[in-house]
Every structure is written in C-alpha cells, then in structure tokens.
Amino acid sequence: MIFIYICKANQVIKKERAMRIDIITVLPEMFDGPLSCSILKRAQDRGLAEIAVHNLRDYTTNKHRKVDDYPFGGEAGMVMQIQPVDACISALKAERDYDEVIFTSPDGETFNQPMANQLSLLDNIIILCGHYKGVDFRIREHLITREISIGDYVLTGGEMAAAVIADSVVRLIPGVIGDEQSALSDCFQDNLLAPPIYTRPADYKGWKVPDILLSGHQAKIDDWRYEQALLRTRTLRPDLLVN
Numbered sequence: 001m002i003f004i005y006i007c008k009a010n011q012v013i014k015k016e017r018a019m020r021i022d023i024i025t026v027l028p029e030m031f032d033g034p035l036s037c038s039i040l041k042r043a044q045d046r047g048l049a050e051i052a053v054h055n056l057r058d059y060t061t062n063k064h065r066k067v068d069d070y071p072f073g074g075e076a077g078m079v080m081q082i083q084p085v086d087a088c089i090s091a092l093k094a095e096r097d098y099d100e101v102i103f104t105s106p107d108g109e110t111f112n113q114p115m116a117n118q119l120s121l122l123d124n125i126i127i128l129c130g131h132y133k134g135v136d137f138r139i140r141e142h143l144i145t146r147e148i149s150i151g152d153y154v155l156t157g158g159e160m161a162a163a164v165i166a167d168s169v170v171r172l173i174p175g176v177i178g179d180e181q182s183a184l185s186d187c188f189q190d191n192l193l194a195p196p197i198y199t200r201p202a203d204y205k206g207w208k209v210p211d212i213l214l215s216g217h218q219a220k221i222d223d224w225r226y227e228q229a230l231l232r233t234r235t236l237r238p239d240l241l242v243n
C-alpha cells in the first residue's frame with residue numbers, strides 16, 4: 001500500500017490508496033477515448049486512480065434492456081427510470097462505501113477548481129451521467145448526494161461532463177502529474193488566472209520573452225508572476241477577485 005502525505009489548505013492529508021471513480025452511463029463507449037490516454041490512463045496505470053464504467057442497461061429488469069420511459073403527466077422526451085439506477089448504485093455500495101454520488105446535470109452547481117480540489121481528496125465517488133429528457137426526480141431526491149453542471153449550456157448527455165470532472169479531479173491526485181508544483185500553480189488555484197509562460201527561443205521574429213524571466217533573480221521573477229496573474233485576472237475574470 002502506498003502512503004502519500006500532501007499539504008492542502010494548511011492540512012496534512014494522508015492518502016492510503018487509489019481514488020476510485022465509478023461512472024454509470026447508457027453510453028459506456030464514450031469513455032473509451034478519455035480513459036485510454038493521457039492523464040487518466042497514466043493515473044490508472046500507476047495505480048493512483050481506478051475508474052470503472054458501468055453500463056446502466058446491465059442493471060435493468062426490462063427484458064429489452066430499456067432504461068427509460070415516458071414522463072407521467074405527458075411531456076415530450078424520455079425519462080431515465082429509477083429501477084436500473086437504484087440497482088446499479090446498490091450493487092456498488094455493497095462493495096464499498098462512497099463519499100459522494102454525483103449526478104451530472106445542467107441545473108447542478110457549477111463545477112470549479114475548489115470543487116475539483118475537494119473531490120480529489122475523497123476515496124470513492126460515483127458519477128451518474130444524466131441522459132434523455134432527465135431522470136426520474138426520485139433518483140435526485142433519494143440516491144444522489146451532489147449535482148454538478150460543467151457550465152451554462154446543455155449537452156446531449158452527462159458523459160462529457162463526467163469525463164471533464166474525472167480528468168480535473170484525477171490530475172490533482174498526488175503523483176499523477178510529474179511535477180506536484182505544476183498542479184498547485186494551475187489557473188484558478190488561489191482564484192487567480194495563471195501568469196504568462198514562455199520557452200525557447202527567447203527571441204522569435206523579434207517577439208521577445210520578458211527580460212525579467214531571463215534575469216535569474218528568482219524572487220523578482222516570483223513577484224512578476226504574481227503581478228501578471230493579478231493583472232490578467234483583473235482584466236479577464238474580475239469576478240474571481242470579488243471575495
């Protein structure tokens with residue numbers, strides 16, 4: 001077992017095992033790409049994250065594997081039924097305890113970096129991907145602990161939202177990205193946009209890298225970066241500075 005000690009928000013937290021994310025969906029194939037490359041693949045290969053995708057249709061008692069039905073009261077569109085969702089979540093909960101059962105929906109709380117930070121400290125989470133017109137509201141009342149939107153627009157289903165959440169959370173698990181510092185200096189950590197960064201050549205077609213970055217004075221470089229982060233935030237996202 002790996003023990004990792006991390007410092008976050010002035011707390012020392014000990015992570016003893018990989019974070020587990022169970023994703024429940026009617027379109028499991030949509031996760032083949034996101035889970036099989038880049039950060040999410042590396043985290044799984046290193047045993048730092050375990051991501052399991054469950055086909056909701058495997059849990060229905062309907063002989064045609066249907067998981068949706070017409071809404072009571074007559075409205076357009078189909079509604080995800082409670083039976084397969086309850087069966088799937090119950091089967092998962094019989095295996096282990098879960099910290100959160102998340103539902104992806106455009107009317108959930110808007111996802112942001114502090115939420116990603118919080119979720120990255122949990123051990124086991126379930127993400128139910130919404131689909132169709134919506135889900136039987138009793139799912140949200142009785143089975144879900146948190147509802148998350150990735151922005152004020154409507155996607156065809158919650159799968160892409162689940163992939164976005166998984167990616168942003170898993171990259172924060174200690175050891176997943178090479179340089180710990182690089183997750184801490186991301187945009188939105190400390191409510192600031194990241195300062196500009198540059199690489200070689202120092203002069204390209206006369207477009208020059210700021211002299212300060214070539215000066216070798218680390219304290220001055222840190223001050224410059226902080227000022228630039230503040231300036232960019234004030235210009236582009238003043239809402240982040242309100243509090």
Ligand code: ADE
Binds near residue numbers: 105130149151153
């Ligand atoms: N499902 C459809 N639109 C969504 C959104 N914006 N965020 C999360 N889940 C969604």
